[in-house]
Amino acid sequence: MSLNGSDQDPWAKPGQSQPDNNTSKDDKKSDWTSNSGNKQRNQEQSPPDIEEIFNNLLKKLGGKGTGNGNTSKAPKPANLGKLLPLAVVIGAVVWGLSGLYTVKEAERGVVTRFGKLHSIVQPGLNWKPTFIDQVTAVNVEKVQELKTQGAMLTQDENMVKVEMTVQYRIQDPAKYLFSVTNADDSLNQATDSALRYVIGHMSMDNILTTGRAIVREETWKALNDIIKPYDMGLEVIDVNFQSARPPEEVKDAFDDAIKAQEDEQRYIREAEAYAREQEPIARGDAQRIVEAATAYKDQVVLNAQGEVERFRRLLPEFKAAPELLRERLYIQSMEQVMAKTPKIMMDGSTGNNLTVLPLEQILGNNAAAKAEPTPNKENNTLPRNLTTNPARAVLNNTTENNNAVRSDIRQGRFN
Template sequence: MSLNDQDPWAKPGQNDPKQPENPSNKPDNKSGWSDRQDNKEQSPPDIEEIFGNLLKKLGGNGGQSNNGNNTNLPKNLNKLAPAAIALAVVLWGLSGLYTVKEAERGVVTRFGQLHSIVQPGLNWKPNFIDEVIPVNVEQVKELRTQGAMLTQDENMVKVEMTVQYRVQDPAKYLFSVTNADDSLNQATDSALRYVIGHMTMDDILTTGRAVVREQTWKTLNNVIKPYDMGVEVIDVNFQSARPPEEVKDAFDDAIKAQEDEQRYIREAEAYAREQEPIARGDAQRIVEGATAYKDKVVLNAKGEVERLQRLLPEFKASPDLLRERLYIQSMEQIMSKTPKIMLDGNGNNLNVLPVDQILRNKNTQPAAEPSANQGTLSSNELKSAVKNGQNSHGQTQTDDRSISRQGRFN
């Protein structure tokens, strides 16, 4: 063999066509690079061969293969290797199954970076690659803050407040800030101190509690908005506000006095609301009564005018007769509304008989007592009535007698 027939880049003994191949001869081919290169050109690597070489190295042979060690390996090892690999793949796939609850959302991170958000139900993830962090988006969480704070009038007051919130965006809740709950707690404390610092102590302890709540809620939303923490503030509850223990009794008295003031004001307003409709009803009743009386007087006057107009021709025909008739009618109307007294005079003595009083006494007697002389007066009753009339109506009777003796046209 000449030097021209040899490959200058080949290892010694590899280009000799007469030299037989010896795969176990390590000086000839230590790395086996040319053999593997030929195998890659012919077919893909054999999994059984790779797995077998791995077992030989684990057996303590230092990566060297010889015929003696090959005979000690199990004969069925190459057949079990694919089954073991397939089983490992199945177990790895099953281990990636997970369930997200109804009230939760799963935040998926791939190699520590946000990848996606999964919905409730059965899901799968590649193990050792993806990680799922469940976040409850329906639970209402409560945050409590309290502390001694300085008011606008430089007084100390102890305030307690609770904040109710829930997660709105799971991804922002986990990754926008380091700890969203702690950040919200600090923002609440800052907003509350800002509001308390702009109000007086009397307002905080008495009438300004609702104002503190509304202002704290508004300020808290403005504080957390730039951080975009993915949380939603549902409600802010102002629990209590207490003055320092040294002046607590005096503030309690002041608060009680203000509460009494508000109670009296509400009672007065209730009384006013109760009496106002009654007064309006009475006023309306009086107005309607006056209106009815006015209408009555006007109608009576019109009727009297109409009656006198009809009597006018008769008056012109016989004035004396019509004048006497009008006098009699007027006296009938007047006498029907005055008490009646019967007079009987004999000599210098005047006997009076009060008929109205007698009739009134008879009407007041019980109806259950029957009387044989009903409708008539006994002699004793007449005597007593006459005596009473003489004693109590002497002067009036004398005047009535003088009036009765006068003429009709005085």
């Protein structure tokens, strides 16, 4: 078929006749080359194809893409369904392992779920859902310490610089974290308030001298009363009153007063120690005196009872021979009296003359004679019974006389 009465090449330009067989192939090649160049220019100017990018991504993941990238229909990702469950499993394992945590022995873990208190976990290995629960570790065994100090006004309108230390421990972790905004700062403010209250109700002399223990006890009590309504989960273990100093202008005078107070306490302790030392000695002496008096009383009573019993036994003899018993008692009494005197009076057999013997010298000579290696027995002029027992000599001399001589002796004695 021909157009306009002549055959025309469909690949020829309009208005041109059918080319020769020799030139048709070259023209076709040049036309294809020009068309492909135009197509590449259009691709460079147009935005990237999303399908082509997705196919390239599937190739990297292991899928099969188009050979030249010019196909109009992309292949289906055949391995994507197999990789998705594996990725889910790996993600779940990583998420589960990220929730493991450890709470130390001295700590307690406060668990919050989406910001709200959920539970309190004990020490050990625990697990929490990541991105859902948050765990805050709180040490409940550590003894913490805070200090407060400042210049405070006393009851007598004096300024005193005071320092105090408070030792506390966390008792309830949940209340410690959520009852107040900052439990440590709240405790510090409460301590300062309690200390100022106590100092304001005491005089300066009392604070600096003998009232230190009172300040400590009263501050501890006031601090517990202040923090009790807040329920902060804290336990106050101890309150230490560190120091109290007067202003620098009157520091020397107060130092002298404190030294005098210390000297007073020292003297009191020394006196108490001396009293504790002397008290047992005095009690021992008192007990000894009481026991000696008791023994003397018993002795006197027993002696009196013995004398009474002796006189009872002598009563029948006195009734039988009164004169003889009277003489016998007289002699016994003289024996007891004369045994205690250093001199002896001897009554002569006739007359009323009394002879006084120097018994001290006699006894001294006898002692010297005994001390000599060869004593002279001829120098002993007194009888043996007189030197050994002077009272017995009187008794022997008396018993040797007759009744007439006895009457003379009795007469000379009463004269």
